[in-house]
Amino acid sequence: MVFSWLHLAIVLFLLGGLLFGVGPLLLAVLLGPQAKGGDLGMPFECGMRPHGSSWVKWGISYYCYALIFLAFDVDVLYLFPVATAYGSTEGWLPFVKVFIFLFVLGISIVYFWAKGVFSWPRRIKL
Amino acid sequence: MELMAKIAFWIYALIILGGGIVAVGSSSLVRALMGLISTLVGVAGMYMLLGTPFMAFMQLLIYVGAVAVLIFFAVMLTDAHGRGDESEPAPIRQHLFALGAVMAVGGVLSWLIMNRPPASSLVPAEVSIEQLGHGLLESYFLAFELISVVLLVAMSGAVLLAWEKRGKK
Numbered sequence: 001m002v003f004s005w006l007h008l009a010i011v012l013f014l015l016g017g018l019l020f021g022v023g024p025l026l027l028a029v030l031l032g033p034q035a036k037g038g039d040l041g042m043p044f045e046c047g048m049r050p051h052g053s054s055w056v057k058w059g060i061s062y063y064c065y066a067l068i069f070l071a072f073d074v075d076v077l078y079l080f081p082v083a084t085a086y087g088s089t090e091g092w093l094p095f096v097k098v099f100i101f102l103f104v105l106g107i108s109i110v111y112f113w114a115k116g117v118f119s120w121p122r123r124i125k126l
Numbered sequence: 127m128e129l130m131a132k133i134a135f136w137i138y139a140l141i142i143l144g145g146g147i148v149a150v151g152s153s154s155l156v157r158a159l160m161g162l163i164s165t166l167v168g169v170a171g172m173y174m175l176l177g178t179p180f181m182a183f184m185q186l187l188i189y190v191g192a193v194a195v196l197i198f199f200a201v202m203l204t205d206a207h208g209r210g211d212e213s214e215p216a217p218i219r220q221h222l223f224a225l226g227a228v229m230a231v232g233g234v235l236s237w238l239i240m241n242r243p244p245a246s247s248l249v250p251a252e253v254s255i256e257q258l259g260h261g262l263l264e265s266y267f268l269a270f271e272l273i274s275v276v277l278l279v280a281m282s283g284a285v286l287l288a289w290e291k292r293g294k295k
Contacts, residue, residue: 002177003131058202070192071281085259104274
């Protein structure tokens with residue numbers, strides 16, 4: 001197993017972030033007045049009484065965007081190592097290789113554009 | 127540092143196990159997903175211990191950053207209010223079967239690691255990002271290009287299935 005100082009630094013920053021989030025909650029429990037029941041369990045909506053439950057079904061557009069985001073995220077996974085190695089390569093061949101990779105992804109963006117994915121339609125047939 | 131690595135290993139193992147138990151046992155889908163996210167963060171920590179920080183960061187970027195958001199959107203599409211047919215507690219026999227399945231897989235894997243340890247198990251060989259990039263550009267060039275095609279097919283397949291405007295057909 002490898003334990004580097006970078007690792008320790010990341011753990012310390014994560015702990016700092018955790019304290020930042022959990023600290024106020026703990027302080028609220030310890031110092032704040034205790035109250036129970038009533039409207040406390042009500043979903044908050046700008047001070048008005050909400051209609052129906054807090055569980056709303058959302059459009060499938062969000063899911064499509066998340067899927068496309070996931071696919072481009074996986075692209076980034078491969079582009080990071082290639083981008084670091086690119087500086088120490090010679091000739092046109094690496095450029096052509098990276099260009100093919102990015103061109104195929106560009107085709108997908110053109111396809112989504114033509115299909116109207118970026119226009120956020122109100123109603124989609126399921 | 128050796129002691130720190132062992133402490134970190136046990137903390138990550140606890141995070142993974144605890145997150146897994148929350149993910150399986152929670153009746154609320156959102157809480158179960160939070161358990162899954164903490165499991166994935168723990169696995170990222172394990173990657174750090176294996177000497178592959180790049181894999182750890184990509185685990186955070188892709189699994190915690192994208193897959194978790196994707197599952198959240200999938201949960202938002204459903205009508206899962208926690209009072210459905212599956213909300214009743216499962217019979218004890220089912221729990222025993224699940225435990226048996228876990229023990230079988232875990233037993234085989236741990237037996238293999240105990241008896242046939244790979245040479246790199248004690249001191250993992252570190253591969254730099256630049257070496258990975260040279261590999262992708264030279265030896266594994268075809269695989270690198272095919273990945274983009276696979277991702278193109280995956281994305282356009284999802285859009286083709288879900289993205290049909292109402293009233294067009």
